Amino acid sequence: MLRKQKLQEADFTRPGTEDVWEDVITDRFLIRMLARFVTPYWKQLLLTFLLLLGVSAMSLSLPYLIKQAIDGPITEAVTSGAENPDLSGLIPYGIAYFLAVATLFGLRFSHTYLLQTVGQNALADLRQTLFQHILRQDMAFFNKTPVGQLVARLSNDIDALTELLSTSIVMVVSNSITLVGIIVVMFAINWRLALIALSVMPFMVSATIYFRRRIRRASNRFHRIVAEYLAYINEQFNGMLVVQLFGRQEASRAEFERINRQYRDVHMKIRDYYTVYASILQILTSVGLGIVLYGGGQGVLAQWATIGTLIAFIDYMRRSFEPILQLSEQVAQIQTALSAGERIARMLRIEPQIVDPPQPKHITDLQRSVTFEHVTFSYEPGHPVLRDINLHIPAGQHVAIVGATGAGKTSLAGLLTRFYDVDEGRVLIDGVDIRELPLAELRQYVSVVPQNPYCFNGTIADNLRLFDPSVTYEQMVEAARVAAADKFIERLPGGYDFMLLPGGANLSQGQRQLLALARALIHSPRSILVLDEATSNIDTETEELIQEGLARVLRGRTSLIIAHRLSTVRDADRILVMQRGQIVEDGTHETLLRANGLYARLYRRQFAQLRLDERYNTSEVSQATEGTAQRREV
């Protein structure tokens, strides 16, 4: 126990690579999970099992046929003392042997074929289930789980299970049946010789127990390292800009080398265990063979065994090599697969906290009023980021939210779409607690344009339509026009068919924001619109265009606009000022200026800077003089 802990401390220092969802999965649960994916194919599985029995029976019959031939016609011929002994009695044995081998081939082929089909189908189901399960998770899950870990579950771990379902289990079952069959037949033929043959068995069992544990532990580590490996490369490639800007390549390289070395070492360790284990088994089987030869020879002399029996036993012993060796190989595979299965099961057990209500309500006549009642919210228990928020936004009001970074503006917007649920209090739309609405419906009522929107691999049109062919070209262009995105799109080669690089890398951040805004206008034409610093990277001129466009489409539609630039905010019906998780000021531009509080200070500071900007008309100067402006204001 202590050693295990030490191992983990030494190896897994990188945060976020360990399975965050530490949760004990019993073998029972695991087997039940696997059974769930296999049961739809029970008929085929039954058939493969029957085929398997046939395979074992056939391969067991071969040495027995030889024994019968030797003890029957051959011994007769040898002991008859005739000049030309009659060996025609051998013919039926020859024919039977040939037929048995041919049948064996046919059975084995159909068995493997059928099994592979079932295994692949069951796994396709599992992959689908897992992906859909991840799709259902809430934001807390995605914030907590590194992408590398999700990728590892859906690739490596599934691969390991594929091995388990399509080969390992069958190999184990078939080899076990063959082994048991061999032992039973041995006892049936000659119990004394059978006991002699089995004398090495306890040693084999001990070796198996010894190595089983070590291999399982090593393969658990292996998979953690694979997850770390995937998480690391994912992180490095995503953060390549920072890596190169700050010249962190050397650190990157060294860290990769460390993980890569661990990867190799743990792989080799598994190999080592397996090689030693296999060698020990091979030695034990050879020893067993020697003992049978010696004991059997004694038996023939003492007449409690025949030559045919001895030869059959040697054949049976040799035939038991293969299943035992394969079983030992499968032990490693199965351990790997089981720990992969465990991780998948653990992920499948996580239930999203944010789900549809059991008896959902519906809003029949959407007015779009928003109410926060005594809302307190925290990401981490004990550290509230929103405290006792009380707010009523009547339908159709245009509200702006300002406040320092970290004040809780994004969190407030996130609550409205139920990315998270409140700890205390309620959030209501048209008087209905949003927890009583179906999630899909709620997200039609509220659409948030985030500050850092994501672009998918595809054209501009794909990204605007979100791959939904029912969005017409006209709808798309109209939305782009309102969002003031049309100008830049038309200048791109191919216009709306311009192909975006992964993540939209060939657009500027501001252009991505314009696309996101247009996208929200297309897909939620009647929703409450929340812009979370959605125009923060857009020049003032374009922003003015957007405001004009929005003023038209948002007429009568509730909107919440989180912004830093107070020029955006000035014309809102109402301005909320947030500070440390609370709304500290609430009013129109004029009333807030008159109140001479936080907003008035912010405004005067920006206004002073604006005037400076106008005077020098360069941003460098404005930055250099920012300090002066502030001082003058005080």
Ligand SMILES: Nc1ncnc2c1ncn2[C@@H]1O[C@H](COP(=O)(O)OP(=O)(O)O)[C@@H](O)[C@H]1O
């Ligand atoms: N996913 C998260 N998990 C934990 N804490 C978070 C998370 N997102 C934001 N926070 C914390 O919540 C506070 C408010 O953040 P946020 O609502 O994003 O502020 P704003 O949008 O006003 O800049 C910050 O102190 C931040 O550290």
Ligand SMILES: [Mg+2]
């Ligand atoms: Mg924010």
